[in-house]
Amino acid sequence: MALGKDYVTQECSIARALEVVGERWTLLVVRDALYGIRRYNDFLAHLGIPRAVLAARLQTLTAEGILEKRRYQQSPPRDEYVVTDRGIALWPALRALGLWGRQHFTDTAQLRFFRHADCGTELGPYGECPACGTVVPVQDVLMEPGPGLDPNPADPVSRALLKPKRLLEPLQIDPVGQV
Numbered sequence: 211m212a213l214g215k216d217y218v219t220q221e222c223s224i225a226r227a228l229e230v231v232g233e234r235w236t237l238l239v240v241r242d243a244l245y246g247i248r249r250y251n252d253f254l255a256h257l258g259i260p261r262a263v264l265a266a267r268l269q270t271l272t273a274e275g276i277l278e279k280r281r282y283q284q285s286p287p288r289d290e291y292v293v294t295d296r297g298i299a300l301w302p303a304l305r306a307l308g309l310w311g312r313q314h315f316t317d318t319a320q321l322r323f324f325r326h327a328d329c330g331t332e333l334g335p336y337g338e339c340p341a342c343g344t345v346v347p348v349q350d351v352l353m354e355p356g357p358g359l360d361p362n363p364a365d366p367v368s369r370a371l372l373k374p375k376r377l378l379e380p381l382q383i384d385p386v387g388q389v
Protein backbone atom coordinates (compact mmCIF):
# COMPACT_ATOMS: atom_id res chain seq x y z
CA MET A 211 0.00 0.00 0.00
CA ALA A 212 1.33 3.43 -0.91
CA LEU A 213 1.98 5.73 2.00
CA GLY A 214 -0.71 8.41 2.03
CA LYS A 215 0.23 12.04 2.36
CA ASP A 216 -2.75 13.27 4.33
CA TYR A 217 -3.23 13.15 8.09
CA VAL A 218 -6.92 12.37 8.50
CA THR A 219 -6.84 12.07 12.30
CA GLN A 220 -5.10 15.40 12.84
CA GLU A 221 -6.89 18.64 13.60
CA CYS A 222 -3.74 20.68 13.24
CA SER A 223 -2.48 23.40 10.92
CA ILE A 224 1.04 21.94 10.95
CA ALA A 225 -0.42 18.67 9.65
CA ARG A 226 -2.39 20.60 7.02
CA ALA A 227 0.78 22.38 5.89
CA LEU A 228 2.67 19.10 5.76
CA GLU A 229 -0.01 17.62 3.51
CA VAL A 230 1.14 20.22 0.98
CA VAL A 231 4.90 20.55 1.63
CA GLY A 232 5.78 17.47 3.71
CA GLU A 233 6.79 15.14 0.90
CA ARG A 234 10.46 14.44 0.26
CA TRP A 235 12.09 17.11 -1.98
CA THR A 236 9.13 19.52 -1.89
CA LEU A 237 10.63 22.12 0.45
CA LEU A 238 13.93 21.94 -1.42
CA VAL A 239 12.11 22.79 -4.65
CA VAL A 240 10.54 25.77 -2.84
CA ARG A 241 13.98 26.75 -1.50
CA ASP A 242 15.41 26.70 -5.02
CA ALA A 243 12.47 28.75 -6.31
CA LEU A 244 13.21 31.36 -3.62
CA TYR A 245 16.87 31.33 -4.72
CA GLY A 246 15.63 32.38 -8.18
CA ILE A 247 15.71 29.02 -9.95
CA ARG A 248 12.79 28.83 -12.40
CA ARG A 249 13.49 26.29 -15.10
CA TYR A 250 12.94 22.55 -15.03
CA ASN A 251 16.48 21.69 -16.14
CA ASP A 252 17.97 24.04 -13.54
CA PHE A 253 15.97 22.45 -10.71
CA LEU A 254 17.07 19.09 -12.10
CA ALA A 255 20.77 20.05 -12.20
CA HIS A 256 20.78 21.63 -8.76
CA LEU A 257 18.72 19.00 -6.93
CA GLY A 258 20.04 15.84 -8.61
CA ILE A 259 16.51 14.47 -8.29
CA PRO A 260 14.84 11.80 -10.47
CA ARG A 261 12.94 13.47 -13.35
CA ALA A 262 9.62 11.83 -12.47
CA VAL A 263 9.86 13.03 -8.87
CA LEU A 264 10.68 16.57 -9.93
CA ALA A 265 7.78 16.59 -12.40
CA ALA A 266 5.40 15.34 -9.69
CA ARG A 267 6.60 17.92 -7.15
CA LEU A 268 6.34 20.78 -9.64
CA GLN A 269 2.83 19.65 -10.52
CA THR A 270 1.74 19.51 -6.87
CA LEU A 271 3.32 22.88 -6.05
CA THR A 272 1.62 24.45 -9.06
CA ALA A 273 -1.75 22.90 -8.20
CA GLU A 274 -1.45 24.19 -4.62
CA GLY A 275 -0.66 27.73 -5.80
CA ILE A 276 2.90 27.78 -4.46
CA LEU A 277 4.50 27.97 -7.91
CA GLU A 278 3.02 29.52 -11.04
CA LYS A 279 3.74 28.17 -14.49
CA ARG A 280 4.67 30.90 -16.97
CA ARG A 281 5.46 30.48 -20.65
CA TYR A 282 8.76 32.10 -21.52
CA GLN A 283 9.14 30.76 -25.06
CA GLN A 284 6.48 29.99 -27.68
CA SER A 285 8.24 27.76 -30.15
CA PRO A 286 9.00 25.27 -28.99
CA PRO A 287 6.77 25.95 -25.97
CA ARG A 288 8.75 26.24 -22.74
CA ASP A 289 7.43 27.06 -19.29
CA GLU A 290 9.16 28.23 -16.16
CA TYR A 291 8.00 28.01 -12.56
CA VAL A 292 7.83 31.22 -10.58
CA VAL A 293 7.23 31.26 -6.85
CA THR A 294 3.93 32.93 -5.83
CA ASP A 295 3.11 34.99 -2.74
CA ARG A 296 1.87 31.78 -1.12
CA GLY A 297 5.30 30.22 -1.75
CA ILE A 298 7.19 33.34 -0.67
CA ALA A 299 5.27 33.14 2.61
CA LEU A 300 7.18 29.92 3.36
CA TRP A 301 10.48 31.86 3.63
CA PRO A 302 10.41 32.45 7.43
CA ALA A 303 9.66 28.75 7.97
CA LEU A 304 12.55 27.74 5.69
CA ARG A 305 14.88 30.25 7.34
CA ALA A 306 14.01 28.91 10.80
CA LEU A 307 14.32 25.30 9.61
CA GLY A 308 17.73 25.96 8.06
CA LEU A 309 19.04 27.61 11.19
CA TRP A 310 17.70 24.75 13.33
CA GLY A 311 19.47 22.24 11.06
CA ARG A 312 22.67 24.21 11.32
CA GLN A 313 22.55 24.61 15.10
CA HIS A 314 21.70 20.99 15.88
CA PHE A 315 23.03 18.81 13.07
CA THR A 316 25.71 20.57 11.02
CA ASP A 317 29.33 21.00 11.99
CA THR A 318 30.74 22.46 8.76
CA ALA A 319 31.62 26.08 8.28
CA GLN A 320 28.68 28.26 7.32
CA LEU A 321 27.34 27.46 3.85
CA ARG A 322 25.42 30.62 3.05
CA PHE A 323 24.79 33.97 4.62
CA PHE A 324 21.44 35.73 4.38
CA ARG A 325 21.67 39.45 4.99
CA HIS A 326 19.45 42.51 4.93
CA ALA A 327 20.52 44.10 1.65
CA ASP A 328 19.99 47.65 3.02
CA CYS A 329 22.36 47.36 5.98
CA GLY A 330 24.34 44.12 5.53
CA THR A 331 23.26 42.61 8.86
CA GLU A 332 22.75 38.86 8.96
CA LEU A 333 19.08 37.94 9.36
CA GLY A 334 17.67 36.55 12.58
CA PRO A 335 15.99 33.15 12.86
CA TYR A 336 12.70 34.20 11.28
CA GLY A 337 14.04 36.41 8.53
CA GLU A 338 14.04 39.62 10.58
CA CYS A 339 16.86 42.19 10.66
CA PRO A 340 18.13 42.53 14.25
CA ALA A 341 19.78 45.90 13.46
CA CYS A 342 16.79 47.57 11.77
CA GLY A 343 14.20 45.77 13.92
CA THR A 344 12.07 44.99 10.87
CA VAL A 345 10.88 41.95 9.00
CA VAL A 346 12.94 41.96 5.80
CA PRO A 347 10.91 41.56 2.60
CA VAL A 348 12.18 38.47 0.79
CA GLN A 349 13.33 40.47 -2.23
CA ASP A 350 15.57 42.52 0.10
CA VAL A 351 17.41 39.45 1.38
CA LEU A 352 20.96 39.22 0.04
CA MET A 353 22.30 35.67 -0.21
CA GLU A 354 26.08 35.23 -0.10
CA PRO A 355 28.26 32.12 -0.18
CA GLY A 356 29.91 31.12 3.09
CA PRO A 357 33.27 29.42 3.69
CA GLY A 358 31.69 25.95 3.96
CA LEU A 359 30.36 25.97 0.39
CA ASP A 360 32.21 24.00 -2.31
CA PRO A 361 34.04 26.74 -4.29
CA ASN A 362 34.13 24.63 -7.47
CA PRO A 363 30.86 22.70 -7.82
CA ALA A 364 30.18 20.48 -10.82
CA ASP A 365 26.80 21.85 -11.89
CA PRO A 366 26.30 25.29 -13.47
CA VAL A 367 23.42 26.16 -11.13
CA SER A 368 25.52 25.70 -8.00
CA ARG A 369 28.26 27.73 -9.69
CA ALA A 370 25.82 30.54 -10.43
CA LEU A 371 24.70 30.46 -6.78
CA LEU A 372 28.28 31.24 -5.67
CA LYS A 373 27.70 34.87 -6.66
CA PRO A 374 25.96 37.09 -4.12
CA LYS A 375 22.36 37.70 -5.21
CA ARG A 376 19.01 38.78 -3.87
CA LEU A 377 16.39 36.14 -3.25
CA LEU A 378 13.64 35.88 -5.92
CA GLU A 379 15.83 37.60 -8.53
CA PRO A 380 15.97 35.16 -11.49
CA LEU A 381 19.24 33.24 -11.38
CA GLN A 382 21.60 34.03 -14.25
CA ILE A 383 23.31 30.86 -15.34
CA ASP A 384 26.49 30.95 -17.37
CA PRO A 385 26.51 28.80 -20.51
CA VAL A 386 28.15 25.41 -20.10
CA GLY A 387 31.93 25.64 -20.25
CA GLN A 388 32.11 29.27 -19.18
CA VAL A 389 32.50 30.34 -15.58
Ligand SMILES: [Zn+2]
Nearest residue numbers: 326329339342
Ligand atom coordinates in the same frame (compact mmCIF):
# COMPACT_ATOMS: atom_id res chain seq x y z
ZN1 LIG B 1 18.85 45.94 8.42
